[in-house]
Amino acid sequence: MRVDLFNFELPPERIALRPARPRDSARLFHVDGGKPFVHRQVRDLPQLLRAGDMLVFNDTRVIPAQLEGLRGEARIGATLHKRIDLRRWQAFVKNAKRLHEGDLIRFGANVTAIAEKRLPDGSWTLFFKGDEPVEVLLERAGRMPLPPYIAGKRPTDEADRKDYQTIFAEKDGAVAAPTAALHFTPDLLNALEGAGIGLETLTLHVGAGTFLPVKADDTQDHQMHAEWGCIDKKTASRLNQVKQNGGRLIAVGTTVLRLLESAVNEEGQIQPFSGDTSIFITPGYRFRAIDGLMTNFHLPKSTLFMLVSALMGLERMQAVYAEAIAERYRFYSYGDSSLLLP
Incomplete structure (x- = not known):
């Protein structure tokens, strides 16, 4: 596909330079199939998911790289x-x-x-x-490796040492945060568990290559960067059990989605995984592992905007981003979020 199909105009003032406070007060753009769009907050997640669903998080920790x-x-x-x-x-x-x-x-x-x-x-x-x-x-x-669209606007400071780290951060190795999980707080996790929604973690060490522009004119000519990830046997078993019980696996962030889709077999069973993944997901891809995605708003012509377009359809995501800009959502790493349910 032509890369320019994934372009859009984003006013510079829509780029968030600091996270929402408290974190779970960030806005949440709810996209459920072909239903009308709904604008909520991240703290509303327990009402938007079903008992038996499972949210899957990345427990990588950002190092001062x-x-x-x-x-x-x-x-x-x-x-x-x-x-x-x-x-x-x-x-x-x-x-x-x-x-x-x-x-x-x-x-x-x-x-x-x-x-x-x-x-x-x-x-x-x-x-x-x-x-x-x-x-x-x-x-x-x-220093904390803030993305260029933030670091180019202001200097890194001590607040970023905490702000650019998720509540799940445990395993050293990432040089970029799994930003969809930045919105979660202890109160929100308690509310999710109280609503019967499961929480699971896996590890993918996010690389700085996630911010590299796509320089090719066609997606088939783009070389995807590799990142190391791990899903152990017990975690894979718990994830498969959720699906067997009729629950949905909701990836919190594109890093989780990419690792799960790298580890799944043709029958939809998630396998233990340890190693590099350079999976590149574009429209036409058949998802086998995940049933939904929570993710922030991504850069024009980026591999991540291509990924969400593969999940929901390019025209649908173009409409989502146009409305998010009109509704003054905050974009990128420290910005607002979306819940995408195909």
């Missing part, structure tokens, strides 16, 4: 986006033309890394020196 340093006198910026091993990370690098293989980068706070190798996509393999875990080094020298 943005670094600023020096190679000699040259300023170097690095955004880590995928772990290679205990001491190596793949990173996007600013001012990379000043970098050569074997160069030492000093990031401050006694954190140094060697630029080991430039990769075919232009990113670099960085080897972090020392004995301390890389996560400890990042806590000392790194």
Whole structure:
């Protein structure tokens, strides 16, 4: 499909620079099949779902993956986006033309890394020196990796260390938040459980590649980035049991949806999974694992807008986004949410 079919005009003032407070007060655009659109709040979820349904969350934790340093006198910026091993990370690098293989980068706070190798996509393999875990080094020298549409408008601050982390954050490794889950609070979780709605977690470490633009003119020519995810055997069994009992699996975020659809077999059974996924979902895809999706509003011509268009239909999502803009919804990572039930 032509990528320009997924374009739309978004007024810059619709981009949220801070999350809603409290988090569950964010607006929720409810799209249920072909029924008329309904505008609610995230805290209304217990009334919009059914007893026996299950919400599935991503328990990845965002690490402070943005670094600023020096190679000699040259300023170097690095955004880590995928772990290679205990001491190596793949990173996007600013001012990379000043970098050569074997160069030492000093990031401050006694954190140094060697630029080991430039990769075919232009990113670099960085080897972090020392004995301390890389996560400890990042806590000392790194900043939260806010997406460019926020970081370009204001500096990262201490509030982001908490704001850009979900209530489920447990396993270190993401360099972007699974933002659909940013809206959840302890009160909302209690209300969902009281309504008989199940809660489950799995892990997908979101990479910075999620913000990369689609440069191809046709979707079939786009190379999707890979991210590491895991669903253990017990979790897969619980998810399958929900469907066997007639409940619906609602993915909270596109990261959860992509992992579940990577792990499902042709018969619709979710299998244990551990490894990379680079699944790219566009209109025409047949969903086998999920029955609905809660997700924020995405960028024009992005792989994520293509994904929601695959779930609900392109014309339907074009109408949803047009109405969301007219109704002054807040867009992107810190913005409002939608509940999409095909």
